[in-house]
Amino acid sequence: MNFIAATLLLFMSEEESFWMLSTIIEDILPPDYYTDNMIGSQADQFVFRYLISKKFPKVEAHMTKSSLDSSLVTRSWFLCLYVDITPIETTLRIWDLLFIEGSKILFRIGLAFIKLNQTHIISIEDDGISLFQAIKEIPKSTYNRDQLIKVACDRIGSLSQKTIEKRRRILTAQLLEENQQRSQRKAARQKA
Secondary structure, eight states, X not given: OHHHXXXXXXXXXXXXXXXXXXXXXXXXXXXXXXXXXXXXXXXXXXXXXXXXXXXXHHHHHHHHHTTOOTHHHHHHHHHTTTTTTSOXXXXXXXXXXXXXXXXXXXXXXXXXXXXXXXXHHHHOOSSSHHHHHHHHHTGGGOOOHHHHHHHHHHSSOOOOHHHHHHHHHHHHHHHHHHHHHHHHHHHHHHHO
C-alpha cells in the first residue's frame, strides 16, 4: 500500500490522497485485499491463474510443466496496482482505467502482458527460475503503454466484472474454509 499512497501523494494533497486510497481499498478492490490474511488478494491470484488457463492454455501448461506458481510474480502486480512494476507513465494509464472500469483492469493488464509475451514465455525451457525471472521483468520493459492498453482493452476478449466477481466469491469461500480448518488444527495442536 505504501507505493500506492506515495504515488497518490505525488499528485494530490495528503487529505485527497487519503480519501483516494480509501476509495481504492473500500470501493474498487475486493474486501480483505490488504488484511492480515489477504483473502481478497489470494482469491484474485487464483482468478488470474484461471483466466490464464482459459485465455492462454499453452502458457498455463508451460508454467505448470516448469512448476511455476504465477502468483509468485503476479501478486505484486495486483497488490501494488502496477506501481513500481511498470514505468510511471504506464502505471498512470492503468490507474485511469482502474478508476473508470474497476478492478477488472488489473486482470486485463496482466493478461495483456501475457499475450504480448506468450511466445517468449513458452520458449523458455528450464526448471522455472528463468521463466520466473522473464515474467517478472515483463512489466518493467513495457514502455509502449498505448499498445499495452489496446491489447488489454481490445484483444483479450470477453472479461466481465460479473465473471470475475463470481470466481472471487467461489475462491474466497474456499480460502476462508481452508483458513478456518487451519486455525482449528492449530488450536487442537496447542491443546495437545
